[in-house]
Amino acid sequence: MSEEKQHIVSYKNNALVLVALLCLTMLTVAITSVELGPWNVTAAMLIASLKVGIILTYFMHLKFEHVILRMMVIMVVLVFTALIVITFFDYLYR
Amino acid sequence: MEQTSSHSIEHRDDTASKLGMWLFIFTEILLFGGLFIVYSVYRYKYPVAFHLANQELNRSVGLVNTIILLISSMTVAMSVSAIQQGKKKLTITLLAITIFLALLFLVNKYFEWGIKFQHGLYPGSSILHELSHGDILFFGLYFFMTGLHALHIIIGMTLLAVILAKVKNERINSGDFVLLENGGLYWHLVDLIWIFLFPLFYLIH
Numbered sequence: 617m618s619e620e621k622q623h624i625v626s627y628k629n630n631a632l633v634l635v636a637l638l639c640l641t642m643l644t645v646a647i648t649s650v651e652l653g654p655w656n657v658t659a660a661m662l663i664a665s666l667k668v669g670i671i672l673t674y675f676m677h678l679k680f681e682h683v684i685l686r687m688m689v690i691m692v693v694l695v696f697t698a699l700i701v702i703t704f705f706d707y708l709y710r
Numbered sequence: 711m712e713q714t715s716s717h718s719i720e721h722r723d724d725t726a727s728k729l730g731m732w733l734f735i736f737t738e739i740l741l742f743g744g745l746f747i748v749y750s751v752y753r754y755k756y757p758v759a760f761h762l763a764n765q766e767l768n769r770s771v772g773l774v775n776t777i778i779l780l781i782s783s784m785t786v787a788m789s790v791s792a793i794q795q796g797k798k799k800l801t802i803t804l805l806a807i808t809i810f811l812a813l814l815f816l817v818n819k820y821f822e823w824g825i826k827f828q829h830g831l832y833p834g835s836s837i838l839h840e841l842s843h844g845d846i847l848f849f850g851l852y853f854f855m856t857g858l859h860a861l862h863i864i865i866g867m868t869l870l871a872v873i874l875a876k877v878k879n880e881r882i883n884s885g886d887f888v889l890l891e892n893g894g895l896y897w898h899l900v901d902l903i904w905i906f907l908f909p910l911f912y913l914i915h
Binding site: 705 | 725728732736738751754776777781783784787790811849881898901902905906915
């Protein structure tokens, strides 16, 4: 039996992650209430990506998982980004 | 190959089952990802209609639901820590809180949609059809994407309830808890999707 060393995330760290996520949520709300033109979307999406990154790393334990799993997640993100880029090249230069 | 004598212990491969769960999560990400692309293309094509229709949505309901989901993500992450330490009671409590928060999310969603329905805004309604093309697309995407997300909440709640029952009768314990981990992963996925839905539908004007 290959019992992998399991990593137990402490309750305190879980709570700290939640606090960070809540702060970022409030930041999104604050930023989008100011009129910044196209920067509103950019800022909101950047913060959302940061939040998703935090959840993937800590809540979904990617930090403590095998490197292959992490690479797979990165690949999916890249595939999805490529999909967005290709779609918008099509629509912007039609 | 590992040469173990034939005891009647069932064979488990926790890494493989987690890998399977992740593969499933990837398909879910691409499912919602496709919808997000549809949303952004139409937003690009109908900026004015999307801007105005956006203001119909209630920011604070969206914000409350975001906070609810973030907290529930933490409780489910904590329940994994609890089972790892063999704290059965705490695991059950944390799972129960998560399911309760999921229910709260759906109640909010019910009232939010209910008000829209009262104003005659629902897919296929006559009022909606008199609006512009962009409005129809916005509300169509809003109902479909948040609806599909709500369906995922219901599935996640059911899954967590099954897991809770299994923790109760010790089918899930400190030595075998991969199902709880996978259920947790599913729940975090639901949270991830909402993190993008919330600013796109409720915040950006």
